[in-house]
Amino acid sequence: MPEVSNAILGTILASPCAIVIFGATGDLTSRKLLPAIYNLSKDGLLHPDTVVVGFARRPKTDDEFRQEMLKGVNSFSRSRPADNTPWNKLAERLFYHQSTFEDAHGYASLATRLADLDQKYGLSGRRLYYLSTSPAEFSTIVHQLGEAGLGNIDPFNSNAWRRVIVEKPFGHDLASAQELNQQINRVFDESQVYRIDHYLGKQTVQNLLAFRFANGIFEPIWNRRYVDHVQVTVAEDIGVEGRGGYFDTAGTLRDMLQNHLMQLLTLVAMEPPVSLDGDAIRDEKVRVLKSILPFTPEQVESLTVRGQYVRGDRNGQAIIGYLEERGVSPQSHTETYACVQLAIDNWRWYGVPFYLRSGKHLKYKGSEISIHFNRAPGVLFNTPQRGAGANVLTLRIQPRESIGLQINAKRPGTSTAVTPVQMNFQYHEAFGSYSPEAYERLLLDAILGDSTLFIRRDEVESAWNIIDQIEDSWAVGQPPLKFYAPGSWGPDEANQLMRKSGRYWEEFPQ
Numbered sequence: 090m091p092e093v094s095n096a097i098l099g100t101i102l103a104s105p106c107a108i109v110i111f112g113a114t115g116d117l118t119s120r121k122l123l124p125a126i127y128n129l130s131k132d133g134l135l136h137p138d139t140v141v142v143g144f145a146r147r148p149k150t151d152d153e154f155r156q157e158m159l160k161g162v163n164s165f166s167r168s169r170p171a172d173n174t175p176w177n178k179l180a181e182r183l184f185y186h187q188s189t190f191e192d193a194h195g196y197a198s199l200a201t202r203l204a205d206l207d208q209k210y211g212l213s214g215r216r217l218y219y220l221s222t223s224p225a226e227f228s229t230i231v232h233q234l235g236e237a238g239l240g241n242i243d244p245f246n247s248n249a250w251r252r253v254i255v256e257k258p259f260g261h262d263l264a265s266a267q268e269l270n271q272q273i274n275r276v277f278d279e280s281q282v283y284r285i286d287h288y289l290g291k292q293t294v295q296n297l298l299a300f301r302f303a304n305g306i307f308e309p310i311w312n313r314r315y316v317d318h319v320q321v322t323v324a325e326d327i328g329v330e331g332r333g334g335y336f337d338t339a340g341t342l343r344d345m346l347q348n349h350l351m352q353l354l355t356l357v358a359m360e361p362p363v364s365l366d367g368d369a370i371r372d373e374k375v376r377v378l379k380s381i382l383p384f385t386p387e388q389v390e391s392l393t394v395r396g397q398y399v400r401g402d403r404n405g406q407a408i409i410g411y412l413e414e415r416g417v418s419p420q421s422h423t424e425t426y427a428c429v430q431l432a433i434d435n436w437r438w439y440g441v442p443f444y445l446r447s448g449k450h451l452k453y454k455g456s457e458i459s460i461h462f463n464r465a466p467g468v469l470f471n472t473p474q475r476g477a478g479a480n481v482l483t484l485r486i487q488p489r490e491s492i493g494l495q496i497n498a499k500r501p502g503t504s505t506a507v508t509p510v511q512m513n514f515q516y517h518e519a520f521g522s523y524s525p526e527a528y529e530r531l532l533l534d535a536i537l538g539d540s541t542l543f544i545r546r547d548e549v550e551s552a553w554n555i556i557d558q559i560e561d562s563w564a565v566g567q568p569p570l571k572f573y574a575p576g577s578w579g580p581d582e583a584n585q586l587m588r589k590s591g592r593y594w595e596e597f598p599q
């Protein structure tokens with residue numbers, strides 16, 4: 090049970106615990122995790138006795154580790170550079186534990202160290218393990234934690250808990266995700282497992298639920314009678330950025346659609362949950378995933394597009410092609426762009442297409458969801474522009490968090506011509522610039538035992554089930570890989586997919 094659910098503002102609510110980060114010398118720890126822990130600590134949201142233990146292979150003293158983490162906070166924290174007082178307080182409880190993930194002795198000594206810290210800081214056996222490592226290491230670490238008794242909870246200590254946060258990607262396909270789930274569940278009960286998708290930690294994504302279910306005017310029109318189609322775009326304006334080795338084994342469908350875009354889709358399409366309880370929300374999300382119509386190979390051919398960027402330039406700057414990136418096979422057929430048209434076969438969404446697209450080196454960086462409503466009959470006002478006539482509700486997740494509604498307005502003058510205009514709500518204008526980083530929210534929720542914003546086992550498996558159907562055809566070259574220039578919106582086939590039903594991709598930024 091969560092200690093306090095949805096707690097984000099104000100005073101300390103969390104009990105002290107040990108956060109053990111596996112992979113503590115890696116990029117994610119210094120870029121995201123330590124800055125998040127620092128900010129939570131500085132804002133008084135972590136108990137002052139909370140300790141952090143970094144676990145990794147390189148020899149390092151506690152002091153060296155502290156210096157490295159300070160560098161990370163000074164470079165990446167939303168509040169930087171670090172203030173001396175809160176940083177020093179946190180640094181006193183920051184430790185480094187050197188071991189390989191495979192070495193049982195490293196876990197035995199970790200157990201002793203954690204028991205000492207329990208005593209010293211009154212942690213009562215509360216432990217949050219964060220697997221910030223390559224996915225290939227997840228099962229080794231979990232197995233070793235189990236062998237060292239670090240997954241068990243003392244039945245006589247009702248204050249103790251053990252939780253494990255697992256980074257993405259969670260599996261490579263359905264079979265590997267199931268296997269990983271089985272391995273994790275041998276040591277940790279499902280209620281102890283927190284599969285992270287940092288998109289769910291973003292304020293706008295959480296606001297989707299508030300937007301839908303705290304406003305009376307949208308819910309009655311949030312269905313097939315009023316909605317023509319839905320678009321979800323997660324666009325990057327950069328390439329693989331040194332992650333070519335990993336990315337080449339994954340591709341955009343696995344790396345982005347299986348998790349981030351599917352999560353956004355479920356939040357848009359789900360039924361109202363019976364409560365804001367984690368399982369109530371996740372039950373509804375799973376129902377959406379299970380209602381997605383399976384793809385036949387013919388449908389994969391006609392309803393999906395895969396692309397790869399080639400050499401080009403953007404704003405006068407030369408961009409190397411994907412095949413020239415370090416770690417990428419020169420013969421690679423891995424997609425850096427994916428577009429998929431899905432159908433949700435339930436009463437609410439029957440006949441409403443959902444279009445998902447994501448890619449690297451696209452025209453702009455941005456993530457947004459747009460709900461395109463049916464057009465008004467054109468008998469009175471002529472709306473000649475492309476895409477005009479329909480009201481479009483746009484939920485912008487990044488870079489500027491906002492919500493916009495496109496309406497048609499009469500142009501000034503003597504004619505009756507109408508033109509689309511935007512009504513916009515900007516988060517920072519309404520609420521100021523304070524916005525906790527996604528990892529702050531997610532770490533705090535895991536410490537509080539609130540799993541609402543984490544992915545449940547059946548969710549991850551249902552999402553892989555759909556992705557596998559597409560991957561099966563893509564693996565045999567159907568449809569063929571298309572190529573696109575950096576700085577474009579991807580292959581033209583994605584536009585054709587829309588155009589054949591008289592639809593268009595939403596232009597952005599607006």
Ligand SMILES: NC(=O)c1ccc[n+]([C@@H]2O[C@H](COP(=O)([O-])OP(=O)(O)OC[C@H]3O[C@@H](n4cnc5c(N)ncnc54)[C@H](OP(=O)(O)O)[C@@H]3O)[C@@H](O)[C@H]2O)c1
Nearest residue numbers: 112113114115116117145146147189190221222223256257
């Ligand atoms: N980086 C990001 O911004 C980002 C964003 C979203 C998700 N993720 C996910 O987060 C996870 C971590 O990513 P990352 O970029 O931080 O990885 P990384 O920079 O490659 O770090 C890997 C860490 O694992 C340790 N390690 C590797 N093999 C080990 C072994 N056999 N024994 C002990 N330690 C070992 C390394 O320790 P040594 O250096 O001491 O060898 C290092 O601390 C991945 O699952 C990734 O997909 C990362």
